[in-house]
Amino acid sequence: MxxxxxxxxxxxxxxxxxxxxxxxxxxxxxxxxxxxxxxxxxxxxxxxxxxxxxxxxxxxxxxxxxxxxxxxxxxxxxxxxxxxxxMPRSPRGRNTVLQWLFWQAGGLGPMAGQIGHFNVHAPEKVPYAIDRYTRETARLYGVLDRRLADHEFIADDYSVADIACYPWIVPHEAFGQDLGRFPNLARWFATIAARPAAVRTYDGIxxxxxxxxxxxxxxxxxxxxxxxxxxxxx
CATH class of the missing domain: 3.40.30.10 (Glutaredoxin)
Known part of the structure; x- marks a missing residue:
């Protein structure tokens, strides 16, 4: 257990x-x-x-x-x-998953978390911080959008790379992001949102x-x- x-x-x-x-x-x-x-x-x-x-x-x-x-x-x-x-069994496939997993942990999560803080939880509005982190989160969403232009999932097959990134796209509105600007990301997001495991995960959350x-x-x-x-x- x-x-x-x-x-x-x-x-x-x-x-x-x-x-x-x-x-x-x-x-x-x-x-x-x-x-x-x-x-x-x-x-x-x-x-x-x-x-x-x-x-x-x-x-x-x-x-x-x-x-x-x-x-x-x-x-x-x-x-x-x-x-x-x-997680892919091949060394090359595993390497691809790990790169995107580290990208999420080192970039997408921290930057989206900052704009989430300043947009939602900060006791006062800080325009510079809101602008800075909204723009950086948009840049990172763009990185993912470009990756997904010719990949169904982040590392070809559904993997922990997708699992790591998806929860940081769920609050996109709170992060000041419009998924209409990122059509490939929006397609991927809708695909994962429809998975039974994702539905169960977010039920009541x-x-x-x-x-x-x-x-x-x-x-x-x-x-x-x-x-x-x-x-x-x-």
Missing amino acids: IDLYFSPTPNGLKLKLFFEETGLPHRIVPIALSKGEQFTPEFLAISPNNKIPALVDHSPVDGGAPVAMFESGAMLVYLADKAGAL IDVYSARRRPLTKAEREVLFGQKRPGIRV
Whole structure:
């Protein structure tokens, strides 16, 4: 059994989508980020960066002690290898998937996360930041759009590269992006959205960037963005 420490952020939803696609046995362990549960000693022992998702594999393939992991990209590679799915077997195919997986982790996620913060969660509007990150997210959407012009999926076959990127396209409106400007990306997005695993993944989920989500309180904002443990002054 695998324990998945989860909250419905785009990075958390990557792992939920992977498990829905593969059916790999797992158990969801909810982490309430706004309550500071990511700062508990028990969670930090698994995820020293105090971020979700994280996992503990109690039945690793080598039969040894449980494997604890943080960083969603590394977790997707580990799980793909364990499941024997969503990762090409050929070295060239694997290399392509890893490039796009790292591209998402190093570019698409961080930049889209910044515009999501300044558009949705920031207590005041910062025009320079909004313009900067809207433009950079659009540039990255354009990179993906060009890749998908002659590829059905990011790395030819559906893979963890697609799973990593998709949750960062779901909140495109909150990121100030119009998918009409990116027809190849829009086609890919619609294809994945229609997959049964994606439908199950997002059933009942209110994404952290959704306009339907209630506004954060001052205390919640301090925990989430000030990285303050509840009750501790820094």
